[in-house]
Amino acid sequence: MIGIAAHAAYIPRHRIERERIASAFGASALKGERAAVNFDEDSLTMAAAAVQLVLPAVSCDGLYFASTTPPHLERMNGSLIAAACDLDEDLAVADFANSLRAGTIAVGSALDSVAVSTRHNIIIAAADVREAPPESQEEQLFGDAAAAIAIGQEGVIAEFKARATVYDDFLDTVRRDKDERVTSFASKFTFERGYQESVLKAISKILSQTGLGPGDIARLVLPPVDQKSHVKVATKAGFRPEQVQETFFEKLGVTGSSMPLLLLSAALENAKPGDKILLVGYGDGADALLFEVTELIAQYPVRQPIEKQLKNAIQFRSYELFRKAREFFRHYDDGPQISNILYEKEESQNIRLRGTHCDECGTRQFPFTRVCIVCRNSKSLREVKLERRGHVFTFTTDALYASPIPPTVMSVVDLAGGGRIYLQMTDVQPEEVKIEMPVELTLRRLSEGGGMHHYYWKCRPEES
Incomplete structure (x- = not known):
């Protein structure tokens, strides 16, 4: 079938x-x-x-x-x-x-x-x-x-x-090859x-x-x-x-x-x-x-029903x-010019979202590390996939960061399964952000530069 x-x-x-x-x-x-x-x-x-x-x-x-x-x-x-x-x-x-x-x-x-x-x-x-x-x-x-x-x-x-x-x-x-619209x-x-x-x-x-x-x-x-x-x-x-x-x-x-x-x-x-x-x-x-x-069909789990997504909306005010x-x-094209050498070196970490797991004490870290921050082990460390969800450990609202729609919420997220990561928050009103808020990680366009679209991870409130 x-x-x-x-x-x-x-x-x-x-x-x-x-x-x-x-x-x-x-x-x-x-x-x-x-x-x-x-x-x-x-x-x-x-x-x-x-x-x-x-x-x-x-x-x-x-x-x-x-x-x-x-x-x-x-x-x-x-x-x-x-x-x-x-x-x-x-x-x-x-x-x-x-x-x-x-x-x-x-x-x-x-x-x-x-x-x-x-x-x-x-x-x-x-x-x-x-x-x-x-x-x-x-x-x-x-x-x-x-x-x-x-x-x-x-x-x-x-x-x-x-x-x-x-x-x-x-x-x-x-739409022709030279047209935007x-x-x-x-x-x-x-x-x-x-x-x-x-x-x-x-x-x-x-x-x-x-x-x-x-x-x-x-x-x-x-x-x-x-x-x-x-x-x-x-x-x-x-x-x-x-x-x-x-x-x-x-x-x-x-x-x-x-x-x-x-x-x-x-x-x-x-x-x-x-x-x-x-x-x-x-x-x-x-x-x-x-x-x-x-x-x-009766056993299929729909993770995010369409009607639910339609209700969870943020309005552009103008x-x-x-x-x-x-x-x-x-x-905007003022972002960094990144060599393919650097991109190759960091793809596993920054695009695939992998971190380091310590087999001695079980600690997970991001970004990659050669020494465990907890037990100082440097021999039994391995690369692992990180979870794409977690909760907000702490955050700050930054009105000075150059953003088309300020302010920018900067957050520290504790990932499910271990690991802590520093991310921008998106798709949220700043006044709604709270400590322990459940979030999900989402790939977003971070900047432009050197003839490249630069992508990285952000977090946003998890669908309730």
Whole structure:
């Protein structure tokens, strides 16, 4: 049996009300709010967070990263995510890009690989941080998020049944190699000739291939282009509105290549054994993938339900702060220039997050050390993985540190399993920080410099 063995979504904690975006230009506002990255997040850090939510449930011997907005164009983003998750080096790693269908294309590739038994569990992580022109409708429509699913042969909670695909070289949304922002050809014609035509073809093909009718499908997962248009397409295909998966548009927005997998994760959170789920991805054509939920769904532990993440929000107080968070690292390039020699030397410590364990007294230390700080042992020390959670031992609020959104909370964290580490805190209001507060570690962009994005670990309040 081949299918989905694990799933998770990651939604950044920051939001901005669409009314704030509209009022900055005297424009009309869409309802609700959209999810937005903090200044230290990008598609890579969000994907890494989603993968870490999946990893406790499955092993991993393949990692695919899907995004139209990868931070590196000539460096394997998936390799950095794998290193941050401290995965083995014999992983099959690949990046998928250039289309909003990148996520579903990666899923199809993973299914093919697992089917020929070259890999047993492949995790697909999709994430996007798409930029729209200021004052455009897309600035309100877009949202930022990530999702991850694992395709495997064991512990399958949703069995793969069938797949259909169509391609279409049609102008809908476009971003050239020199562009920062998406160019949209949004119109009634674009919707009908692009989204509607491709999606209906893909759905028709897979229903014909399987001999099923719309009434046999428990949940249709359709990525939206706005609040309601996808439901109209579903009804044209013969589905009832209640069969269509909720898109959380008024709290989240349209999240690019991660949207199909995020909505699939939402559908699986509430699925029952025997449910047939039809997943559709759109972008320069359409993919349709059919899954059937197994009995194991009842035993699957959802670590961070989507509804819970949507409620745990921090509002940008102004449109200016929202833009500042998105623009800061685009224009800031004053960080250190780091040689590949130094990077190689410190990757295990700073990216894989490993420390030193003393076999004499059991003390764990970070950073690496040659002498145990407790028993002074220097002979029986070994490198170990550190836990990604802990609690605040002490902290200070620094108003002088150069940050796009001051003040910066600096914290000392006692890690579960041992070890103490000094970290910036993120995704938190300074007045909420307390001694003994449970925190989780999260990979974030720390600075820019020397033609590099510099990543390091921060901590944030643990989801309660």
